[in-house]
Amino acid sequence: MKVVLSPNPYRDRGLKTALRAREVLNRCGIETALCLPFSLDQGTKPDLPKGQDYRDMQEELKTADLLLCFGGDGTILHAAKDALPYDIPVLGVNMGSVGFMAELEHGELELLTRLAEKKYTIEHRMLLDVAVRRGREVLFRDLALNDAVVTKGAVARVIDLSVRGDGVHVYEFSGDGVILATPTGSTAYSMSAGGPIVEPTAENILVTPICAHSLQAKPLVMGRDRVVSVRIGRQARKTAYLSVDGGRAFRLSGGDVVEVRRSRRVTRLVRLMDHSFYEIINQKLGRT
Structure with a gap:
């Protein structure tokens, strides 16, 4: 060995x-x-x-x-x-x-x-395929073991976000951002933002709004086969960023769509x- x-x-x-x-x-x-x-x-x-x-x-x-x-x-x-x-x-x-x-x-x-x-023993952990789309162009791809986080810039302005599941409207809200997490990431930023704790070997996609200015935008636990997308509002002078597993931020523009889905690959942890x-x-x- x-x-x-x-x-x-x-x-x-x-x-x-x-x-x-x-x-x-x-x-x-x-x-x-x-x-x-x-x-x-x-x-x-x-x-x-x-x-x-x-x-x-x-x-x-x-x-x-x-x-x-x-x-x-x-x-x-x-x-x-x-x-x-x-x-x-x-x-x-x-x-x-x-x-x-x-x-x-x-x-x-x-x-x-x-x-x-x-x-x-070996424990399998779900990963998320993360992509940023601008029209038909894919600008960014990564894999997330914990989460993909969309947040506003340093200027204290909220951003407008629209969340969809499999292309179907879920909700829209203004706020500081949204966390798209795996069960492994449920005990990280998502938990701090009020999201649920999910057993790490489960296979779900968690959607946790950050400081949402809406009574409808509540944390969601979605099925493993859902494709979850977040569209950035087109308001001028507002900047949003995407960070995957706490990595370097990718700057988003109005109209960009962040899309996550369960990856075919898994992370294997030793127990x-x-x-x-x-x-x-x-x-x-x-x-x-």
Whole structure:
């Protein structure tokens, strides 16, 4: 078995947790490769331990069986997109605050021995295909594990949005934006905006308005086979943006349509423990 270790050096200072994990894995006969998940900003380059063999992520993933990442949910989202073209599962070690997607905390690294013993399961998570259409032209495409978020610009003006399901009018509203989320993303921005919590292994598309100026625009849980579209109003001097899984914002113009549908592809997450989703919710949200 080969495991690629992908630490976020801004979260895992000195890569201490990743190096401890490597010791645990090597001890039980698992091959490892240490790869940084992104190019480091020269202006804020963290201290990295010297004498380590840092390898190319894309090359190592070609022959890997698993991607083990260290950081918060953002790091895991990034790792999931790295792993997707190679169809390998991802295991997250939480180095952040909440970490809903992480399987382990940094103090639970000894549990990694279960990989060598084949004592783990693979959980499939739904993805969304996201596209931006301007007339017949497709301007933007991406995959979302958490959500696709349409928001207004920095200027404090609401934007006008029209939501459709399978081409059928659902509602129109003015507000700060709308979140189109997967069940995995139901505990992220969508929850903070008043959306429902959905079990992450479910397959639904969640529509959560953000600060809607309407009594009709309520959160919706839609079927997995729906095609959900959001049309941006044509009012002048108003700007909207689309961000997928918290990534770089894509600027939208009036009349643009953001369209999401269930992807044929899935993200695979490794589970080493048999925790109930409700136990995780209680632990992460501090309700016990």
